[in-house]
Each structure stands twice: as structure tokens, then as C-alpha cells.
Amino acid sequence: MxxxxxxxxxxxxxxxxxxxxxxxxxxxxxxxxxxxxxxxxxxxEAVTDALKERVEHGIFGYTFTADSVGESIVSWMEKRHNWEIKNSWIQYSPGVVPSIGKAIQALTEPGDKVLIQSPVYPPFYSMVKENNRVIENCQLVKKNEQYEIDFNAFEQCLKNGVKLFLLCHPHNPVGRVWTEEELRKMAELCLENDVVIVSDEIHSDLIFKPNKHIPLASLSEEIADQTITLVAPSKTFNLAGLQASAIICSNNDYRLKISAIDKQIGAFTLNTFGIVAMEAAYRQGExxxxxxxxxxxxxxxxxxxxxxxxxxxxxxxxxxxxxxxxxxxxxxxxxxxxxxxxxxxxxxxxxxxxxxxxxxxxxxxxxxxxxxxxxxxxxxxxxxxxxxx
The missing domain is CATH 3.90.1150.10 (Aspartate Aminotransferase, domain 1)
Structure with a gap:
């Protein structure tokens, strides 16, 4: 220590x-x-050693994200969260916030409603507003020194024309790890109302026992098909400045639409050092x-x-x-x-x-x-x- x-x-x-x-x-x-x-x-130390080795090489030209990086994420998700994913489901982004912006642009239209659960991470608001979408808020309820979801209000919000739900899981700032029952209920209501789910799971590795993180998309193929999961080593390993994150999605149509946004803005790879650090962290940071x-x-x-x-x-x-x-x-x-x-x-x-x-x-x-x-x-x-x- x-x-x-x-x-x-x-x-x-x-x-x-x-x-x-x-x-x-x-x-x-x-x-x-x-x-x-x-x-x-x-x-x-394994991360800084990997970065030093890359610096010592001395040439920092255009770099692609190798399959081995995705393999490290696949392995991490299975080991830490009992979630089996495929390398082909993974796309890359400089951060979770840009990923939220891309998902909003790719899967909704200007003027569409996006559901959030306040009090919540401030970029949830800014990404909705900056992309000319409308915030629909289902405020969390504090009961017995803990926060809960008002599912009647949640369902009503979805019925108000919501097209996309931004889930903070685990929740920042209230520190909740949503239970399987809560996750299933949210997901099933989104499926019933044809609402896309973007699950920000950036804090998913920072879980205190006996709590357990359950990736929302791991609950069923049907839920996975309507969910985009956002993860990164940035919070877990303190690598935010290296700007490397992953978008995990089994829905090929969603992935193509997100790729189209990348093409529009000319984004095609991650920072060289972000790539190195992400793989080293997921392989050797446990x-x-x-x-x-x-x-x-x-x-x-x-x-x-x-x-x-x-x-x-x-x-x-x-x-x-x-x-x-x-x-x-x-x-x-x-x-x-x-x-x-x-x-x-x-x-x-x-x-x-x-x-x-x-x-x-x-x-x-x-x-x-x-x-x-x-x-x-x-x-x-x-x-x-x-x-x-």
C-alpha cells in the first residue's frame, strides 16, 4: 500500500x-x-514500462489499433465481469464522452428526446444539448440513505417519445451499482418502447465488495442488440490523459452508423500511447x-x-x-x-x-x-x- x-x-x-x-x-x-x-x-508499473519501451523506439508515425488490443478487452470483460464479447464488436474512441456524442448523433435525430437520471455526470447534459437533442429527466429518489429508481416515472418518461436512454452504470455521483433486477427492469421497459440504451460503464472496475457489476448487455441477446456499452481504462488505471476508450456493441447496424460519424469527422485511430497503455493495463493491471x-x-x-x-x-x-x-x-x-x-x-x-x-x-x-x-x-x-x- x-x-x-x-x-x-x-x-x-x-x-x-x-x-x-x-x-x-x-x-x-x-x-x-x-x-x-x-x-x-x-x-x-507494467503500463509505464510499456510506454517507456514505446518511447525508446523513437518513431511515432500513424498507428492502428491492433487485434491484440481488442483481445485484451475481451479477456478483461470475461475475467472481471463474466461477459463474453467478440473482438468484432469493439470500436475505439478517444473517450467515453466523445462516444456518447457519437452515439447520439448516429442513433437519434435533432429534436429527439434523450433520457437521463439526475443527479448525474454533467457531460450527459452537455452532449444532449450540444447535439440539439432534448433532455428527458427521471430523477433518482433517495430512500433510506440510498438512491433508487422510480420505475413508474421511468416508464412514463419513456412513453413521452424518448429515443435514447443514457444509463450511468455504476452511477456517478451517487455511487450505485445497479442490481440485476433493476437493470432488467430498465432494459425491458426500453425494449418495450423501442429506446436505444447507451450504458456508460467507465466506473465498472471500481466496485466494492460484496457488490458486483453486471454489464447491462450481458443480460440477454435481445438486450445486447439494443445496447451500446462504453468502457475505458481511464478511471480504473488513471489514464484519462492518454485518451483511449472502447465502444462495445453486438448490433452491426449500430456499429455501422457510429463508424459513419467517425468517417464524417475523419477519425480513424487512437493516440499511439493510449493504445499501448490500454493493452498493458488490461493485460497486467489486475x-x-x-x-x-x-x-x-x-x-x-x-x-x-x-x-x-x-x-x-x-x-x-x-x-x-x-x-x-x-x-x-x-x-x-x-x-x-x-x-x-x-x-x-x-x-x-x-x-x-x-x-x-x-x-x-x-x-x-x-x-x-x-x-x-x-x-x-x-x-x-x-x-x-x-x-x-
Whole structure:
């Protein structure tokens, strides 16, 4: 675990997390960044070794994504998620967000409705709006310290003319790992209403026991035929800057339509280093991932215990997945503007404001704990200072 205790200075690396904090939070103060979803950990040594070897070769011309990359994804999905896929089902994209945009463009028309479940990852909103589609929202319901789906409302939304459903699975920011029963119910309702499903499963490897990630498309051939699954090593292994992700889809018609979008914009391959890193991570990163999950659980437990003892007004929604903590601050009785001011100006710590995730995010903040434990402790101390002020 000493590997994850290292404090690595990221200043001077064009880090969005560490070098854009002042602009994001509109302050001149030095803010401890615990917001954007990347980790302050180096990736598995096998990944950096593979990248070094590629750099040593010294020639970086046009590169294609070899079959071996797809084979590494096929193997990973079967081993980690008991999902048998074919290499021919895989397409590549620089990231999950561009993949969402391509799927929306390929499988819907301007003015069509796209269903989301707020509070949810902000690019779900922007990709719908930027592509001139209309958001249909079925807000998640918080019950007994956990989030659930209102299936009556979900079905009604689908009947309102929805053409595509963006599923966040596991869910960011509330940390839910959807159960097989929940997944089947959502999928069956989408099938009944002829709604395409785009399942963002980028956090699917960051699951805490006893929870288990079930790829939506693994439930049946019929469901798979109407589902596009988006995955990437970026969250799992902290490789977001290398811009490599995969689109998995058994429906050949869907794949052809997505390929047509790539042709329109002239996209034909991934970044050379993204290709190398993705294959190395999926082939050799599992042991590192298991150690990471243990370390993250320790960080989460630390936050839960500290808040319970020192700031009982703040409640962590127990995450089943991800390194992102959804913290309920509503007992403070503050407006979102005042809550943000309190943490930024008084505590000098930067969280994602809950309002950035849409309806249902009011009074919450999202805290990133994928960092050394010393950073988590510093963040908690700053939160305490903010509340004492």
C-alpha cells in the first residue's frame, strides 16, 4: 500500500485537477483540489514500462489499433465481469464522452428526446444539448440513505417519445451499482418502447465488495442488440490523459452508423500511447487494481468516521462503487452558493458542487478520495475549519 501513499507533485504537468482549480472555483486562493475525477496515483508499473519501451523506439508515425488490443478487452470483460464479447464488436474512441456524442448523433435525430437520471455526470447534459437533442429527466429518489429508481416515472418518461436512454452504470455521483433486477427492469421497459440504451460503464472496475457489476448487455441477446456499452481504462488505471476508450456493441447496424460519424469527422485511430497503455493495463493491471480498491476503501472509511465524529451534520452516501463520495450537506441549511463559498473561501478546499449534476444535487458536494491518505486528512481538516468558521 506504500505505493498509494506517495505524494506526487503534479504542478507543471498541465493537470486540470491541480492547475485549473483557481479558474474553476473563481478564486485567487490556493485550493486543495478534491473535485475532477482523476487519481493522484501512478498507474501500474507494467503500463509505464510499456510506454517507456514505446518511447525508446523513437518513431511515432500513424498507428492502428491492433487485434491484440481488442483481445485484451475481451479477456478483461470475461475475467472481471463474466461477459463474453467478440473482438468484432469493439470500436475505439478517444473517450467515453466523445462516444456518447457519437452515439447520439448516429442513433437519434435533432429534436429527439434523450433520457437521463439526475443527479448525474454533467457531460450527459452537455452532449444532449450540444447535439440539439432534448433532455428527458427521471430523477433518482433517495430512500433510506440510498438512491433508487422510480420505475413508474421511468416508464412514463419513456412513453413521452424518448429515443435514447443514457444509463450511468455504476452511477456517478451517487455511487450505485445497479442490481440485476433493476437493470432488467430498465432494459425491458426500453425494449418495450423501442429506446436505444447507451450504458456508460467507465466506473465498472471500481466496485466494492460484496457488490458486483453486471454489464447491462450481458443480460440477454435481445438486450445486447439494443445496447451500446462504453468502457475505458481511464478511471480504473488513471489514464484519462492518454485518451483511449472502447465502444462495445453486438448490433452491426449500430456499429455501422457510429463508424459513419467517425468517417464524417475523419477519425480513424487512437493516440499511439493510449493504445499501448490500454493493452498493458488490461493485460497486467489486475493486481494493482485489487490493491487500489483496498486503499480506496480505507480512504472512504476514514471520511465516514471523521465526519461522524467531527461534522455529524454531513452525511456520506455509502458508495457501492467509484472513488467519488456524494456528501449530503443539507442539514447545514445553506444555499448552494453559500455552501460553495464556505468550502472554497473558508476551508480552501475544492469539491464539485452538487448543483453541477442537475436536479437532486442541491445541498450536496462530490469529494474525490483517489489520493494519498494524507491528502484526504488535509481535506477533512479544511472542511472542519470551514464549518467552524
Amino acid at each position: 506504500d505505493f498509494f501513499e506517495q505524494n506526487i507533485n503534479r504542478i507543471g504537468t498541465s493537470s486540470v485537477k491541480w492547475e485549473r482549480t483557481k479558474q474553476v472555483f473563481k478564486t485567487d486562493e490556493e485550493i486543495l483540489p478534491m473535485w475532477v475525477a482523476d487519481m493522484d496515483f501512478r498507474p501500474p 493486481e494493482w487494481l485489487e490493491e487500489l480498491l483496498q486503499y480506496l476503501e480505507g480512504n472512504i472509511e476514514l471520511v465516514e468516521n471523521y465526519l461522524s465524529e467531527h461534522m455529524p451534520e454531513l452525511k456520506v452516501v455509502k458508495p457501492e462503487a467509484t472513488y467519488l463520495l456524494w456528501i449530503d450537506c443539507r442539514q447545514l441549511g445553506l444555499s448552494d452558493a453559500k455552501l460553495n463559498h464556505l468550502f472554497v473561501e473558508k476551508g480552501k478546499v475544492g469539491f464539485n458542487p452538487g448543483t453541477s449534476f442537475g436536479k437532486g444535487g442541491e445541498g450536496f458536494v462530490r469529494m474525490n478520495v483517489a489520493c494519498p491518505r494524507s491528502t484526504v486528512k488535509e481535506g477533512l481538516a479544511r472542511m472542519k475549519t470551514a464549518l467552524q468558521s
